[in-house]
Amino acid sequence: MRFDAITLFPEMFDAVLDYGITRRALDRELYRFKSWNPRDFTDDPHRTVDDRPYGGGPGMLMQAEPLDRALNAVQQDLSSENLAPWVVHFSPRGRPLTHQRVMELKNKPALVLLCGRYEGIDERLLQRRVDEELSLGDFVLSGGELPALALMDAIIRLLPGALNDADSALEDSFVNGLLDCPHYTRPEVWQGLAVPEVLKSGNHAAIAQWRLQQSLTITAAHRPDLLAKRGLSKQEQELLAAHPPGAP
Numbered sequence: 001m002r003f004d005a006i007t008l009f010p011e012m013f014d015a016v017l018d019y020g021i022t023r024r025a026l027d028r029e030l031y032r033f034k035s036w037n038p039r040d041f042t043d044d045p046h047r048t049v050d051d052r053p054y055g056g057g058p059g060m061l062m063q064a065e066p067l068d069r070a071l072n073a074v075q076q077d078l079s080s081e082n083l084a085p086w087v088v089h090f091s092p093r094g095r096p097l098t099h100q101r102v103m104e105l106k107n108k109p110a111l112v113l114l115c116g117r118y119e120g121i122d123e124r125l126l127q128r129r130v131d132e133e134l135s136l137g138d139f140v141l142s143g144g145e146l147p148a149l150a151l152m153d154a155i156i157r158l159l160p161g162a163l164n165d166a167d168s169a170l171e172d173s174f175v176n177g178l179l180d181c182p183h184y185t186r187p188e189v190w191q192g193l194a195v196p197e198v199l200k201s202g203n204h205a206a207i208a209q210w211r212l213q214q215s216l217t218i219t220a221a222h223r224p225d226l227l228a229k230r231g232l233s234k235q236e237q238e239l240l241a242a243h244p245p246g247a248p
């Protein structure tokens with residue numbers, strides 16, 4: 001799996017990818033990463049990449065030409081490895097990123113992550129070069145880099161060999177359709193708060209049931225939409241009825 005980021009702030013990527021699971025996956029050569037700065041594809045001494053919007057309006061836009069040249073450089077580099085690029089533009093107007101889309105994108109051999117800054121990118125570049133637009137959600141960020149890093153993180157965790165305990169990836173709540181249950185570790189009592197007895201019982205059936213019940217209650221409280229989409233078995237309906245949501 002290869003990721004190429006086109007970004008005005010390449011350091012952001014190294015600053016994040018150099019830690020934890022993404023760092024280990026890089027060391028294990030499960031993926032490769034390369035950043036490309038549009039400023040390196042300008043001709044003027046000021047390395048200009050932005051300009052004012054036609055029609056007026058606040059802020060600046062990223063010009064098409066430097067981005068087009070950067071994309072050509074990426075494409076050339078990928079073609080030397082016979083890799084076809086899939087170009088993702090991160091934008092507030094994109095489709096919201098979901099687990100399903102992460103699962104689909106992880107199978108692409110080469111993802112090109114086009115990260116906008118300012119108020120966005122000249123539409124003509126997007127029209128010509130972008131395969132899909134993705135948003136991180138309905139809130140305003142300062143650019144596409146954090147969404148691009150979120151997508152990379154979500155994909156890298158799913159690459160074979162990235163997680164030592166493969167189950168933890170499969171159990172991720174967005175796989176079984178429910179939100180995660182509470183988790184506890186030592187000490188048994190912390191600031192007067194004790195670990196639920198069932199978790200110390202060694203009764204694995206009771207522990208699994210308690211965790212499922214907790215997940216159902218939390219999902220009903222925070223994300224009733226997920227429950228509706230998922231549907232509940234008879235047993236799950238009974239568990240939820242016995243422990244309806246009430247907590248914040």
Ligand SMILES: CCN(CC)Cc1ccc(CNC(=O)c2csc3nc[nH]c(=O)c23)cc1
Pocket residue numbers: 090091092116117118119120134135136137138139140141142143144147
């Ligand atoms: C003028 C209206 N704004 C659109 C909401 C302009 C604008 C604000 C912020 C940005 C920078 N954000 C992104 O590039 C971005 C890229 S993906 C994403 N997902 C959620 N929220 C986001 O702001 C983003 C770009 C244009």
